[in-house]
Amino acid sequence: MTNDEIQYKKNLPDKAIADFVECFWMVENTTGIEKEVVVMPDANFDLVFSKDGNEPFQIYLLGLGTLYDKRKIDIDTKMFFISFKLIAAEYLFHQSIAHLLNEFQLLPDDFWGFKESDINDFDAFCIKASQIIKQFIPNTIDPRKQKLFELIYASNGEMTIKEFSEKTFWTSRQINRYFTRYFGISLKVYCGFLRFRVSFEQIKKGKLFPELNFSDQAHFSREVKKLSGVNPRELHQNKNDRFIQVSAINDK
Known part of the structure; x- marks a missing residue:
């Protein structure tokens, strides 16, 4: 069964990780046709978990967007996102994301212990991601x-x-x-x-x-x-x- 529109959903983080995470969100194309969208800068960088009917499961780090970007969302694509505030680059990822302006970086498909089955249930994904992120928060921050x-x-x-x-x-x-x-x-x-x-x-x-x-x-x-x-x-x-x-x- 298909829908006429692309499906979106967003969950807010709990207080324990809110200094580092802006939100969790997902997009799923169940329309039965390829859809074109325009993604606009939102002042965050994202950890993305992606699967469509023709491509293998992928995890990648998506840097800050500085321009609008026209993208096509293939049939049966499902993508889960963790949108991070900037401070997370240094204190959770321990790296600069300067080289990722309008770019992405592929990560291992078991990054942070995630696996393909984690994108079957959005709410369960958010719970797991929150637990993982809590473990990485340092005791001291400048x-x-x-x-x-x-x-x-x-x-x-x-x-x-x-x-x-x-x-x-x-x-x-x-x-x-x-x-x-x-x-x-x-x-x-x-x-x-x-x-x-x-x-x-x-x-x-x-x-x-x-x-x-x-x-x-x-x-x-x-x-x-x-x-x-x-x-x-x-x-x-x-x-x-x-x-x-x-x-x-x-x-x-």
């Missing part, structure tokens, strides 16, 4: 970095670099050096993705005028088009649910 990311997400990227610097007692140069080394972009650029993420949620509700730190309507429209390929009105219409922005998927 307090400057911890404070920085708390401020970044709490403000939706609305603070200036100077404000971040003053509140974390970390110089602007050190912050940007850290961001460039680990994530391949500056903090200012990253904050732009956070603002877009919030803007998409507003656009989805029909609010087509800027409510965040955009200089004017023209600036807002330019930023939206740069990151989605269309203007705010077209994005709001979202014909055939083509546009995917993870934060806007209804969560459980």
Whole structure:
């Protein structure tokens, strides 16, 4: 039995891992036909578990997206995602993801002890993933970095670099050096993705005028088009649910 639309589902993490994980989400194409979607930047990087009818089970690390990306979802494709906040790159994966801007890195198909059968049940997958991630959380984290990311997400990227610097007692140069080394972009650029993420949620509700730190309507429209390929009105219409922005998927 098939559905007319691609199926999405999202679960939020429990408090114990919420500093590192934004959400768990899944996409499944049971329509019986290949579907084209547009994936937009969501300010996270992802661990992806993927299986379709023609390809073997794969696990890969998907870096930050900086542009909208048109993708085709094959028939019978099922993909589970763990969307990570940036601090997880250093403290859970122990690596820079700067080389993965708009790219992916294949991982062993038993990475972190996962196996193909884990993508049969989304809720069970989320429980297993949460238990695994809890084991990797370190006892100590650089307090400057911890404070920085708390401020970044709490403000939706609305603070200036100077404000971040003053509140974390970390110089602007050190912050940007850290961001460039680990994530391949500056903090200012990253904050732009956070603002877009919030803007998409507003656009989805029909609010087509800027409510965040955009200089004017023209600036807002330019930023939206740069990151989605269309203007705010077209994005709001979202014909055939083509546009995917993870934060806007209804969560459980």
